[in-house]
Amino acid sequence: MKHLLMTLMMMFTAAASAQSLGSLRVEGERGKFQIFAKVKAVRCSLDTRGACDAAVFFDLNETKGVPAGSYLLGFENTIYPELVQVREGETRTITLEKLTVPSSVKGSKIRVYRDFASLVEQKKMYLTMFYMNRHFFRLDKENFGDLYLTGSWDRDFVQRFTYEVCPAIQAYGEVSAGARTVCRAWNSAAKPQDLRELFSFAEDGTFEEMWVTFPGDIIPTAHPKYMVSVPIGEADFVSVFPGSYRFQGDTAKGKPGKPVVVKAGRVLSEATSEFSLNSDYTLNSIDSTSDCRGALSWKTEERAYCRRDSQAGCDRSQARTCEVLQ
Secondary structure (H helix, E strand, O other), X not given: OHHXXXXXXXXXXXXXXXXXXXXXXXXXXXXXXXXXXXXXXXXXXXXXXXXXXXXXXXXXOOEEEEEOEEEEEEEXXXXXXXXXXXXXXXXXXXXXXXXXXXXXXXXXXXXXXXXXXXXXXXXXXXXXXXXXXXXXXXXXXXXXXXXXXXXXXXXXXXXXXXXXXXXXXXXXXXXXXXXXXXXXXXXXXXXXXXXXXXXXXOOOOOEEEEEEEOOOEEEXXXXXXXXXXXXXXXXXXXXXXXXXXXXXXXXXXXXXXXOXXXXXXXXXOOOOOOOOOOOOOOEEEEOOHHHHHHOOEEEOOOOOOEOOOOOOOOOHHHOOEEEEEO
């Protein structure tokens, strides 16, 4: 028995030492109201959807040894816009962007949100859902956002979303056209943007997720705004990954003022979007793009549920299919 135990220990040690190691480092200074102050890293397989390791947490400006591979990175409810490659024997360093409050934003309680009207934040949602088969952060619908350091299921919002029904959708007989559309996207996705049918993004920075439940019903479920800090003051800042963010202060009467969009890092200027899918719509695809000139809704390589050309990623001339609303 002792010999067997020693053999197993030697095998485990050999396997561990054989694993290629590199390092991750995220540099920056957290805002004083960014209370979690932890980097979250998740290594995922590029070959198999949903094949991801357990999350690793570490401090800013800390060099963290990790297995070589492809990582999703998050900090205070912000997400790096692409997979981060860690190579054996090397340290991959990412630097946060520091955003100060624009001079046009006034108020004692200034909130900073992820701007889901922008393509860059939409693509982050596709990216994390494609590789993890679930959302990257735990979110509290009634609070400011990121709860990845807690395990309270009662307060968890987005982790309840799964698409386990989709692989068996054909067995349920009569199901809604919307559910078939979403499940077709989920089942056949070959890249992150193939999941665009799951989300309808509004111009106010919120969005709906098309959640398919047993026995094949589609439930468009509204997501709250994703804050990246407890409300801050005019002299404060937040540190974020590259992306698009909205600053919004309270007016003198305590009502939300006009939001100001701030781009961080390598982000192109983009138009906003406005369409929110209604669960009563029936979606019928028209495969001929020539018919999209008069369509009420259409889909491009980057977005589904387009309603006008000026929406981010919705140029009608690039339409792949059209959706007729009945």
